[in-house]
Amino acid sequence: MKRIIVVGNGMVGYKFCERLCDRAAGVQVIVYGEEPRPAYDRVHLSRFFGGAGAPDLQMAPASWYEEHGIRLHTGELVTEIDRAGKTIRTHSGLTERYDYLVLATGSSAFVPAIEGVERGGVFVYRTIEDLIQIRDYAAKVSRGAVMGGGLLGLEAAKALVDLGLETHVIEFAPRLMPRQIDDAGSRILAERLSQMGIGIHTGKNTRRIAGNGTLEALEFADGSRLGIEMLVISAGIRPRDELAKESGLEVHPRGGIVVNENLKTSDENIFAIGEAVSHNNMVYGLVAPGYEMADIVAAQIAGTASKTFQGFDMSTKLKMLGVDVGSFGDAFGDTPGSQPIVFENRRNGIYKRINISADGKHLLGGILIGDASQYGLLHQMAVGKMKLPSAPESLIVGGGETVGIGEVPDDAQICSCENITKGEVVNQIREKGARTIDEIKKNTKACTGCGGCAPMVTDILKVSLEGLGIRVKKTLCEHFDYTRQELYDIIRVKGVKDYETLLDTHGKGDGCEVCKPAVASLLASIWNEVILSQATIQDTNDRFLANIQRGGTYSVVPRVAGGEITPEKLIALGRIAREYNLYTKITGGQRIDLFGARVDQLPEIWEALIAEGFESGHAYGKALRTIKSCVGSTWCRYGVQDSVSFAIFIEERYKGLRAPHKIKGAVSGCIRECAEAQSKDFGLIATEKGWNIYVCGNGGSRPQHAKLLVADVDTETCVRLIDRFLMFYIRTADPLTRTATWLNKMEGGVEYLYDVIVNDSLGIGGQLEAEMKERIANYECEWKKVVETPALRGQFRHFANDDGQDDTLSFVEMRGQKCPADWDKK
């Protein structure tokens, strides 16, 4: 068994262990860390003062190392490497043999040689031990300063603010964060920090740390003086390369263990990673490149190496004392010919700069202060060399699409997103020769925003074409020369179970975003099998069994049949939402929507929900959604029937039923109609004698009252008629047609529907009921299936080649909950 010794148990050393455990079996890993505790999150050290304890900062508890077969020695400093004998020796005399040695010795704080630096009250900011000392000392004083206005310095300043000190920041360079932001950006940042009461002193060369016994003041080269009682030095890092140097490994003259692109030192069997390393004359003082190095070395040792270290993009986005700071790509516009576009709003403390390439085609880099919500997008545009919009300033100023050219409509507005009138669409068809929805979309942009006008545009197209004498067959799309109803029969009669077979036998081409979900819906309506076995033909929400929302996260809606929920389940929902930091809102369908889940979190969240007895609410599907109810006769003094019990029964009966569009229902316990059943696809209103059934109502953009199908039926008849009604709709409606529209287009209207459903004029009543029975018998909770099936669970990840998360997601806080960053700004 190969023995791997890791020297150093900081963030990067820990990450190496984690990555190696993921990749390699049959290796023995031994870790030596000089600090008394296992690796912790050094990046967020100031949280220690914000109330986080040492355990909160831990990367993993000591038990993690045990569970993964890793022997961890804390408080043990490696002092010697015998490269010939391949052994190490520690300060307490332990020796151990290695096959590979990984040096993750990190860095120490750079302390400049200033007179008085040895005084009491002068600290560095690096370890939890440093923090404990700072905290204890701060309790006795009231004025402190941080030397160093870089990334770490400002982090240290936050610590002093949290400790309740009057805080000053001293920077030698003429601006704050000199490596990340420019003068103008620094000015804005300094103003924001000054407003918080932090003293900012840039361009200050500290000559002497003065005092008599205790610290009294800093004296600067320009003769000025700042009275303080304690000082935290955070003026940069020095790689910890002394062990490597003493062992004869090559070390860079300016510090850092020299490594090649495989992170190998000058010794074949010794790797080095993290801040201790000098690669291509660069020392990387950020954690992300260190993690990348850890991953590369783990892969090499596991024998699965596929990449080398090619330097690292030092782009960064963080919050400095609550102020967003982003810096990416060529932040200073050093590329020859680059042109900056700058937006500055000193009133709000916002500064944005983007650097455009000389040819105006690409984004090179930029700086964002005060509002870094567009960081993800802009960074991607720079890294990916994507084409810029013709007016690149729109990326940082205002934003969003411009509303159409503002022609005064001569008829009703049909597309409110794009402000398009019916006259314009008709003109496209009559004068410009448009013959398909796609042509109209492309020429007018109608239907391309929210999509809410698509059915109306479709109707305008149909009527206009008919007016021109052009025959219209409502085939699905260019790939299928059949209507939905024809395909329903083909699938059912020929027993087709999958999309590819249908396309092979009855279609042509490769399919598209119209026919794939339409056929998926048909297959689900007819066979009611778990849809994720054909994930790639499902529409957006069905593919991940959740509702995609702005920003690319998903929302989760468990079923709460009839809107009735126990306190225990409510608590469970709240607990799970809090655990995953989800935005919660009560829906119009009497249930609770949990927003903001990443795709990779969905199976975990559902596992937790299922463990509490929840199941899928199918809020993502063209399927039965909810049956809304009022409390009915059990509580209400007016109620004449138990509407809640009946609503729950109905919802349980039809849950998961897939249809051409979503279906909503409601049950009201009396004629007061508190459940608003007459606005639903089917609604039941209690009478003294039984139930009135209303059908084909709709809310939405064109509200429509439901029509009374039949009055005063008993419960059993009521259920039978709804079975027939729903199945008839599923069999005959066009794709994405709600019941209201379906009825509006039905020849003979509600009288015909009454004939088919109640009088069974087509003689298909029994068949419809039998088909419904099959569907109900086939129900299973899709999410339960996914949670229990590793292959399906595996589909829920953002990257196919990386377990990471989508780091472009961006959130803001609103009324105490998280929300996605603005659509147009992201």
Place this chain on the structure above:
Amino acid sequence: MNSIDMMLQEAANDPAGTAPSAREEIRTWFRAAPVAAFPENGGACIRYKNLQVAVFNFSRRKEWYACQNLCPHKKQMALSRGLIGSAGDEPKVACPFHKRTFSLRSGGCLNAAEESISVFPVKVHDGYVYIGFRD
């Protein structure tokens, strides 16, 4: 991978010869993931350095395509989750947000006046999918 393998693979992948013509500019063939990581007739997102790339397995056509994961319309990282298909012979992807569709050959938007997307060449060798980049 030797050069003959590559040429054969490219020829198989690009019968019409319409993939990005500046083939000689490709300096990195990034080994993205095994073929099995990509669903048949569907897509997945991969990370190359800090770039998100949507990779599509058109198994019906025995072709592969790749493009930026960002939809230029509302700037969402979503194209890899989109439905793929064809318009005539043109391979395309539809953004799951608002169904903007883009050609995977030219990167042009097919149903709206939208910015084009970047497309990248793909090849398959020894069960692995490689994406070509110019850097």
